[in-house]
Amino acid sequence: MAKGVKPRVKAPKKAAAGETVTLKTLISHKMESGQRKNKDGSVIPRSIINRFTCAFNGKTVVDVKLEPAISTNPYFEFEAVVPEAGEFQFTWYDDDGSVYETAKKVAIA
Amino acid sequence: MTFKPTTAIAALLLAVPTLAIAEADDDTLIVNDELEMVTKAAAPAHLADDLDEVISGWHFRSDETQALQMDDFDNPGMLGVELAIDAWETVEGTAEKSCASCHGDVEESMAGVRAVYPKWNEAAGEVRTLEMQVNDCRENQMGAEKLGYTSGALTNMVALISLQSRGMPVNVAIDGPAQAMWEQGKELYYTRTGQLELSCANCHEQNYGNMIRADHLSQGQINGFPVYRLKNAKLNSVHARFKGCVRDTRAETYSPGSADFVALELYVASRGNGLSVEAPSVRN
Numbered sequence: 001m002a003k004g005v006k007p008r009v010k011a012p013k014k015a016a017a018g019e020t021v022t023l024k025t026l027i028s029h030k031m032e033s034g035q036r037k038n039k040d041g042s043v044i045p046r047s048i049i050n051r052f053t054c055a056f057n058g059k060t061v062v063d064v065k066l067e068p069a070i071s072t073n074p075y076f077e078f079e080a081v082v083p084e085a086g087e088f089q090f091t092w093y094d095d096d097g098s099v100y101e102t103a104k105k106v107a108i109a
Numbered sequence: 110m111t112f113k114p115t116t117a118i119a120a121l122l123l124a125v126p127t128l129a130i131a132e133a134d135d136d137t138l139i140v141n142d143e144l145e146m147v148t149k150a151a152a153p154a155h156l157a158d159d160l161d162e163v164i165s166g167w168h169f170r171s172d173e174t175q176a177l178q179m180d181d182f183d184n185p186g187m188l189g190v191e192l193a194i195d196a197w198e199t200v201e202g203t204a205e206k207s208c209a210s211c212h213g214d215v216e217e218s219m220a221g222v223r224a225v226y227p228k229w230n231e232a233a234g235e236v237r238t239l240e241m242q243v244n245d246c247r248e249n250q251m252g253a254e255k256l257g258y259t260s261g262a263l264t265n266m267v268a269l270i271s272l273q274s275r276g277m278p279v280n281v282a283i284d285g286p287a288q289a290m291w292e293q294g295k296e297l298y299y300t301r302t303g304q305l306e307l308s309c310a311n312c313h314e315q316n317y318g319n320m321i322r323a324d325h326l327s328q329g330q331i332n333g334f335p336v337y338r339l340k341n342a343k344l345n346s347v348h349a350r351f352k353g354c355v356r357d358t359r360a361e362t363y364s365p366g367s368a369d370f371v372a373l374e375l376y377v378a379s380r381g382n383g384l385s386v387e388a389p390s391v392r393n
Binding site for chain 2: 004006008010024026028071072073075
Protein backbone atom coordinates (compact mmCIF):
# COMPACT_ATOMS: atom_id res chain seq x y z
CA MET A 1 0.00 0.00 0.00
CA ALA A 2 1.31 3.39 -0.99
CA LYS A 3 2.19 5.81 1.77
CA GLY A 4 -0.13 8.54 3.07
CA VAL A 5 -3.20 7.46 1.13
CA LYS A 6 -6.44 8.58 2.71
CA PRO A 7 -9.85 8.88 1.06
CA ARG A 8 -12.21 11.70 1.99
CA VAL A 9 -15.81 12.31 0.98
CA LYS A 10 -18.18 15.19 1.57
CA ALA A 11 -21.82 14.23 1.14
CA PRO A 12 -25.08 15.51 2.66
CA LYS A 13 -26.49 13.41 5.52
CA LYS A 14 -30.07 14.02 4.40
CA ALA A 15 -31.81 14.58 1.09
CA ALA A 16 -35.38 14.72 -0.22
CA ALA A 17 -36.45 11.68 -2.25
CA GLY A 18 -35.48 12.30 -5.88
CA GLU A 19 -33.22 15.22 -4.97
CA THR A 20 -29.96 15.80 -6.83
CA VAL A 21 -27.06 16.11 -4.41
CA THR A 22 -23.46 17.21 -4.92
CA LEU A 23 -20.72 14.82 -3.84
CA LYS A 24 -17.11 15.84 -3.36
CA THR A 25 -14.34 13.28 -3.11
CA LEU A 26 -10.61 13.57 -2.63
CA ILE A 27 -7.95 10.96 -2.06
CA SER A 28 -4.47 11.94 -0.98
CA HIS A 29 -2.11 10.11 -3.31
CA LYS A 30 1.15 11.14 -4.90
CA MET A 31 0.08 9.95 -8.41
CA GLU A 32 3.62 9.17 -9.58
CA SER A 33 3.39 9.35 -13.37
CA GLY A 34 6.19 6.96 -14.31
CA GLN A 35 7.78 9.70 -16.44
CA ARG A 36 10.01 11.21 -13.78
CA LYS A 37 13.57 10.27 -12.93
CA ASN A 38 15.23 10.38 -9.54
CA LYS A 39 18.67 11.77 -8.76
CA ASP A 40 20.63 8.76 -10.04
CA GLY A 41 18.80 8.92 -13.37
CA SER A 42 16.62 5.84 -12.99
CA VAL A 43 12.91 6.06 -13.74
CA ILE A 44 10.58 6.29 -10.75
CA PRO A 45 8.01 3.56 -11.40
CA ARG A 46 4.44 4.57 -12.13
CA SER A 47 2.14 4.45 -9.12
CA ILE A 48 -1.28 6.01 -9.57
CA ILE A 49 -4.93 5.52 -8.74
CA ASN A 50 -6.17 4.04 -12.02
CA ARG A 51 -9.92 3.78 -11.36
CA PHE A 52 -12.52 5.47 -9.21
CA THR A 53 -16.11 4.36 -8.80
CA CYS A 54 -19.13 5.56 -6.90
CA ALA A 55 -22.26 3.46 -6.44
CA PHE A 56 -25.55 4.08 -4.65
CA ASN A 57 -27.03 0.93 -3.08
CA GLY A 58 -24.96 -1.11 -5.52
CA LYS A 59 -26.01 0.87 -8.62
CA THR A 60 -23.17 2.67 -10.41
CA VAL A 61 -23.17 6.46 -10.29
CA VAL A 62 -19.78 7.08 -11.91
CA ASP A 63 -16.93 4.86 -13.04
CA VAL A 64 -13.79 6.80 -13.90
CA LYS A 65 -10.58 5.62 -15.54
CA LEU A 66 -7.59 7.70 -14.44
CA GLU A 67 -4.43 8.23 -16.48
CA PRO A 68 -0.91 9.28 -15.41
CA ALA A 69 -1.45 12.91 -16.41
CA ILE A 70 -3.86 13.39 -13.51
CA SER A 71 -2.11 15.31 -10.79
CA THR A 72 -1.51 14.59 -7.15
CA ASN A 73 -4.45 14.18 -4.73
CA PRO A 74 -7.19 13.51 -7.32
CA TYR A 75 -10.42 15.39 -6.61
CA PHE A 76 -13.81 14.57 -8.11
CA GLU A 77 -17.00 16.54 -7.71
CA PHE A 78 -20.20 15.22 -9.27
CA GLU A 79 -23.95 15.05 -8.78
CA ALA A 80 -26.22 12.11 -8.08
CA VAL A 81 -29.97 11.62 -7.65
CA VAL A 82 -31.02 10.11 -4.34
CA PRO A 83 -34.19 8.07 -5.02
CA GLU A 84 -34.40 6.43 -1.58
CA ALA A 85 -32.51 6.17 1.70
CA GLY A 86 -29.28 4.28 1.33
CA GLU A 87 -25.55 4.42 1.08
CA PHE A 88 -23.03 5.81 -1.36
CA GLN A 89 -20.04 3.51 -1.76
CA PHE A 90 -16.81 5.03 -3.03
CA THR A 91 -13.90 2.91 -4.26
CA TRP A 92 -10.42 3.83 -5.46
CA TYR A 93 -8.15 1.27 -7.18
CA ASP A 94 -4.38 1.68 -6.82
CA ASP A 95 -1.79 0.48 -9.35
CA ASP A 96 -0.21 -1.61 -6.61
CA GLY A 97 -3.42 -3.60 -6.16
CA SER A 98 -4.63 -1.77 -3.07
CA VAL A 99 -8.31 -0.86 -2.95
CA TYR A 100 -9.47 2.03 -0.78
CA GLU A 101 -13.12 2.17 0.19
CA THR A 102 -15.36 4.50 2.08
CA ALA A 103 -19.13 4.91 2.36
CA LYS A 104 -21.62 7.63 3.29
CA LYS A 105 -25.19 7.02 4.45
CA VAL A 106 -27.94 9.33 3.19
CA ALA A 107 -31.29 9.53 4.96
CA ILE A 108 -34.50 10.79 3.38
CA ALA A 109 -35.53 14.07 4.93
CA MET B 110 -1.87 53.21 -6.38
CA THR B 111 0.74 54.55 -8.75
CA PHE B 112 -0.79 55.48 -12.05
CA LYS B 113 1.21 54.42 -15.07
CA PRO B 114 1.05 56.99 -17.86
CA THR B 115 2.49 54.55 -20.39
CA THR B 116 -0.25 52.00 -19.71
CA ALA B 117 -2.87 54.67 -20.10
CA ILE B 118 -1.45 55.76 -23.44
CA ALA B 119 -1.33 52.19 -24.69
CA ALA B 120 -4.92 51.71 -23.57
CA LEU B 121 -6.01 54.81 -25.45
CA LEU B 122 -4.13 53.93 -28.62
CA LEU B 123 -5.28 50.34 -28.78
CA ALA B 124 -8.60 50.85 -27.05
CA VAL B 125 -7.82 47.76 -24.98
CA PRO B 126 -9.19 47.84 -21.42
CA THR B 127 -5.86 46.93 -19.81
CA LEU B 128 -6.75 48.65 -16.56
CA ALA B 129 -9.82 46.50 -15.99
CA ILE B 130 -7.95 43.86 -14.01
CA ALA B 131 -5.56 46.20 -12.30
CA GLU B 132 -7.37 46.51 -9.00
CA ALA B 133 -7.94 44.20 -6.08
CA ASP B 134 -11.49 42.86 -6.39
CA ASP B 135 -14.34 43.50 -3.97
CA ASP B 136 -15.31 39.91 -3.15
CA THR B 137 -15.90 38.82 0.42
CA LEU B 138 -13.98 35.92 1.90
CA ILE B 139 -16.24 33.69 3.99
CA VAL B 140 -14.81 30.30 4.91
CA ASN B 141 -17.18 27.33 5.29
CA ASP B 142 -20.17 29.69 4.97
CA GLU B 143 -19.60 30.89 8.53
CA LEU B 144 -16.26 32.58 9.16
CA GLU B 145 -16.01 36.02 7.59
CA MET B 146 -12.48 37.33 7.21
CA VAL B 147 -11.16 40.87 7.30
CA THR B 148 -9.32 41.02 3.99
CA LYS B 149 -9.11 44.80 3.70
CA ALA B 150 -8.25 47.06 6.60
CA ALA B 151 -6.98 50.53 7.29
CA ALA B 152 -3.18 50.55 7.19
CA PRO B 153 -1.52 50.27 10.59
CA ALA B 154 -0.14 53.55 11.98
CA HIS B 155 3.50 52.85 11.07
CA LEU B 156 2.47 52.36 7.44
CA ALA B 157 -0.06 55.17 7.12
CA ASP B 158 2.31 57.42 5.15
CA ASP B 159 2.88 54.81 2.47
CA LEU B 160 -0.44 52.96 2.13
CA ASP B 161 -4.08 53.83 2.81
CA GLU B 162 -5.32 50.29 3.00
CA VAL B 163 -3.80 46.87 3.53
CA ILE B 164 -5.26 44.17 1.29
CA SER B 165 -5.01 40.40 1.55
CA GLY B 166 -3.42 38.60 -1.38
CA TRP B 167 -6.70 36.68 -1.73
CA HIS B 168 -8.19 39.68 -3.56
CA PHE B 169 -5.56 39.50 -6.30
CA ARG B 170 -6.27 35.91 -7.30
CA SER B 171 -8.80 34.52 -9.79
CA ASP B 172 -12.30 33.55 -8.72
CA GLU B 173 -11.46 29.87 -9.08
CA THR B 174 -8.43 30.11 -6.81
CA GLN B 175 -10.41 32.21 -4.34
CA ALA B 176 -13.14 29.56 -4.19
CA LEU B 177 -10.62 26.91 -3.10
CA GLN B 178 -10.01 28.83 0.10
CA MET B 179 -13.71 29.27 0.89
CA ASP B 180 -14.35 25.63 1.78
CA ASP B 181 -12.06 23.49 3.87
CA PHE B 182 -12.87 20.37 1.87
CA ASP B 183 -11.76 22.12 -1.31
CA ASN B 184 -8.66 23.64 0.31
CA PRO B 185 -5.70 21.38 -0.49
CA GLY B 186 -3.72 22.99 2.35
CA MET B 187 -5.90 21.04 4.74
CA LEU B 188 -4.12 17.85 3.66
CA GLY B 189 -0.95 19.24 5.23
CA VAL B 190 -2.89 20.22 8.32
CA GLU B 191 -4.21 16.65 8.63
CA LEU B 192 -0.67 15.28 8.53
CA ALA B 193 0.30 17.73 11.27
CA ILE B 194 -2.63 16.61 13.45
CA ASP B 195 -1.10 13.12 13.42
CA ALA B 196 2.36 14.56 14.12
CA TRP B 197 0.94 16.58 17.05
CA GLU B 198 0.05 13.30 18.77
CA THR B 199 3.25 11.47 17.79
CA VAL B 200 5.77 10.81 20.53
CA GLU B 201 9.32 11.66 19.44
CA GLY B 202 12.74 12.22 20.97
CA THR B 203 14.54 11.17 24.12
CA ALA B 204 12.00 12.79 26.47
CA GLU B 205 9.31 10.54 24.96
CA LYS B 206 6.87 13.37 24.59
CA SER B 207 4.57 14.53 21.84
CA CYS B 208 3.36 18.09 21.30
CA ALA B 209 0.13 17.01 22.97
CA SER B 210 1.94 15.83 26.13
CA CYS B 211 2.51 19.45 27.16
CA HIS B 212 0.13 21.49 25.02
CA GLY B 213 -2.90 19.19 25.11
CA ASP B 214 -5.63 20.01 22.65
CA VAL B 215 -4.19 22.04 19.81
CA GLU B 216 -7.46 23.91 19.29
CA GLU B 217 -7.33 25.31 22.81
CA SER B 218 -3.64 25.74 23.49
CA MET B 219 -2.70 27.29 20.14
CA ALA B 220 -5.67 29.65 19.69
CA GLY B 221 -4.40 33.14 18.95
CA VAL B 222 -0.74 32.16 18.84
CA ARG B 223 -0.18 32.76 15.14
CA ALA B 224 -1.65 36.26 15.25
CA VAL B 225 1.19 37.64 17.39
CA TYR B 226 4.17 35.90 15.76
CA PRO B 227 7.02 36.67 15.11
CA LYS B 228 7.38 37.61 18.75
CA TRP B 229 10.08 38.63 21.21
CA ASN B 230 11.12 35.73 23.43
CA GLU B 231 12.30 37.13 26.75
CA ALA B 232 14.15 34.03 27.97
CA ALA B 233 16.08 33.59 24.73
CA GLY B 234 16.55 37.31 24.15
CA GLU B 235 15.59 37.12 20.49
CA VAL B 236 12.69 37.54 18.11
CA ARG B 237 11.30 34.15 17.23
CA THR B 238 9.15 32.92 14.38
CA LEU B 239 6.69 30.07 14.89
CA GLU B 240 9.08 27.75 13.09
CA MET B 241 11.90 28.64 15.51
CA GLN B 242 9.59 28.12 18.48
CA VAL B 243 8.46 24.69 17.28
CA ASN B 244 12.06 23.64 16.67
CA ASP B 245 13.12 24.96 20.08
CA CYS B 246 10.38 22.86 21.64
CA ARG B 247 11.51 19.81 19.72
CA GLU B 248 15.15 20.25 20.68
CA ASN B 249 14.84 21.29 24.31
CA GLN B 250 11.54 19.82 25.48
CA MET B 251 11.21 16.66 23.40
CA GLY B 252 14.86 15.85 22.84
CA ALA B 253 14.07 15.38 19.17
CA GLU B 254 15.96 16.58 16.14
CA LYS B 255 15.16 19.95 14.65
CA LEU B 256 13.10 19.92 11.48
CA GLY B 257 14.39 21.64 8.36
CA TYR B 258 13.27 25.26 8.42
CA THR B 259 11.26 25.04 5.19
CA SER B 260 10.61 21.28 5.36
CA GLY B 261 7.16 19.90 4.72
CA ALA B 262 6.80 18.54 8.26
CA LEU B 263 7.58 21.88 9.91
CA THR B 264 5.47 23.90 7.48
CA ASN B 265 2.52 21.55 8.03
CA MET B 266 2.89 21.94 11.79
CA VAL B 267 2.98 25.73 11.49
CA ALA B 268 -0.15 25.50 9.34
CA LEU B 269 -1.93 23.48 12.02
CA ILE B 270 -0.96 26.00 14.70
CA SER B 271 -1.87 28.95 12.46
CA LEU B 272 -5.27 27.44 11.70
CA GLN B 273 -6.24 27.83 15.35
CA SER B 274 -5.96 31.61 14.92
CA ARG B 275 -7.90 31.76 11.66
CA GLY B 276 -10.14 34.81 11.53
CA MET B 277 -8.31 36.63 14.32
CA PRO B 278 -6.62 39.93 13.44
CA VAL B 279 -2.85 39.91 12.96
CA ASN B 280 -1.37 41.86 15.86
CA VAL B 281 2.40 41.73 15.83
CA ALA B 282 4.20 43.87 18.42
CA ILE B 283 6.81 46.16 16.88
CA ASP B 284 7.81 48.22 19.90
CA GLY B 285 9.83 47.38 23.00
CA PRO B 286 12.58 44.81 22.63
CA ALA B 287 11.43 43.78 19.13
CA GLN B 288 11.91 47.28 17.74
CA ALA B 289 15.53 46.93 16.69
CA MET B 290 14.74 43.78 14.72
CA TRP B 291 11.71 45.50 13.20
CA GLU B 292 13.86 48.45 12.05
CA GLN B 293 16.28 45.97 10.47
CA GLY B 294 13.40 44.32 8.65
CA LYS B 295 12.11 47.64 7.40
CA GLU B 296 15.58 48.49 6.10
CA LEU B 297 15.64 45.21 4.19
CA TYR B 298 12.16 45.79 2.78
CA TYR B 299 13.27 49.02 1.14
CA THR B 300 16.72 47.79 0.05
CA ARG B 301 17.12 47.00 -3.64
CA THR B 302 18.76 43.64 -4.33
CA GLY B 303 20.01 41.67 -7.28
CA GLN B 304 20.78 42.41 -10.89
CA LEU B 305 17.26 43.70 -11.35
CA GLU B 306 17.75 46.09 -8.43
CA LEU B 307 14.32 45.57 -6.98
CA SER B 308 13.26 46.04 -3.39
CA CYS B 309 10.18 44.45 -1.87
CA ALA B 310 8.55 47.88 -1.97
CA ASN B 311 9.09 48.34 -5.71
CA CYS B 312 6.61 45.59 -6.46
CA HIS B 313 4.46 45.19 -3.37
CA GLU B 314 4.05 48.79 -2.25
CA GLN B 315 4.42 50.88 -5.39
CA ASN B 316 2.96 48.50 -7.96
CA TYR B 317 0.51 46.15 -6.27
CA GLY B 318 -2.49 45.56 -8.52
CA ASN B 319 -0.34 45.89 -11.66
CA MET B 320 0.89 43.01 -13.75
CA ILE B 321 4.55 41.97 -13.73
CA ARG B 322 4.50 40.05 -16.98
CA ALA B 323 1.87 37.33 -16.30
CA ASP B 324 1.72 37.79 -12.53
CA HIS B 325 -0.77 39.96 -10.73
CA LEU B 326 1.16 41.73 -7.99
CA SER B 327 -0.32 41.70 -4.50
CA GLN B 328 0.80 43.66 -1.48
CA GLY B 329 2.88 40.68 -0.40
CA GLN B 330 0.96 40.24 2.83
CA ILE B 331 1.83 37.14 4.85
CA ASN B 332 -1.37 36.83 6.89
CA GLY B 333 -2.28 33.72 4.87
CA PHE B 334 0.93 31.76 5.46
CA PRO B 335 1.66 28.90 5.30
CA VAL B 336 0.12 29.08 1.85
CA TYR B 337 -0.83 26.23 -0.46
CA ARG B 338 0.51 27.13 -3.89
CA LEU B 339 -1.02 25.51 -6.95
CA LYS B 340 2.34 25.79 -8.74
CA ASN B 341 4.10 23.34 -6.42
CA ALA B 342 1.12 21.57 -4.83
CA LYS B 343 2.24 21.94 -1.22
CA LEU B 344 2.20 24.27 1.74
CA ASN B 345 4.91 26.94 1.55
CA SER B 346 6.53 28.75 4.44
CA VAL B 347 7.11 32.49 4.66
CA HIS B 348 10.87 32.18 4.34
CA ALA B 349 10.64 29.87 1.33
CA ARG B 350 8.49 32.52 -0.34
CA PHE B 351 10.90 35.31 0.62
CA LYS B 352 13.71 33.27 -0.83
CA GLY B 353 11.83 32.84 -4.11
CA CYS B 354 11.13 36.54 -4.30
CA VAL B 355 14.72 37.61 -3.60
CA ARG B 356 15.96 35.02 -6.09
CA ASP B 357 13.66 36.54 -8.71
CA THR B 358 15.51 39.84 -8.32
CA ARG B 359 18.55 37.78 -9.40
CA ALA B 360 20.29 38.13 -6.06
CA GLU B 361 22.04 35.72 -3.77
CA THR B 362 19.28 35.04 -1.26
CA TYR B 363 19.41 35.11 2.50
CA SER B 364 18.99 31.70 4.12
CA PRO B 365 15.60 30.57 5.41
CA GLY B 366 15.73 30.85 9.20
CA SER B 367 18.49 33.48 9.11
CA ALA B 368 18.29 36.62 11.26
CA ASP B 369 17.77 38.70 8.10
CA PHE B 370 14.65 36.81 7.09
CA VAL B 371 13.35 36.74 10.67
CA ALA B 372 13.64 40.53 10.74
CA LEU B 373 11.95 40.78 7.35
CA GLU B 374 9.16 38.44 8.48
CA LEU B 375 8.56 40.57 11.56
CA TYR B 376 8.37 43.72 9.47
CA VAL B 377 6.17 42.24 6.72
CA ALA B 378 3.86 40.64 9.30
CA SER B 379 3.45 44.04 10.96
CA ARG B 380 2.39 45.52 7.63
CA GLY B 381 -0.60 43.19 7.82
CA ASN B 382 -1.66 44.17 11.34
CA GLY B 383 -5.46 44.28 11.27
CA LEU B 384 -5.98 41.67 8.54
CA SER B 385 -7.37 38.28 9.52
CA VAL B 386 -5.08 35.29 9.86
CA GLU B 387 -6.07 33.23 6.80
CA ALA B 388 -3.81 30.21 7.07
CA PRO B 389 -3.76 27.90 5.29
CA SER B 390 -4.56 30.10 2.30
CA VAL B 391 -4.54 29.10 -1.38
CA ARG B 392 -2.67 31.05 -4.02
CA ASN B 393 -1.30 30.31 -7.46
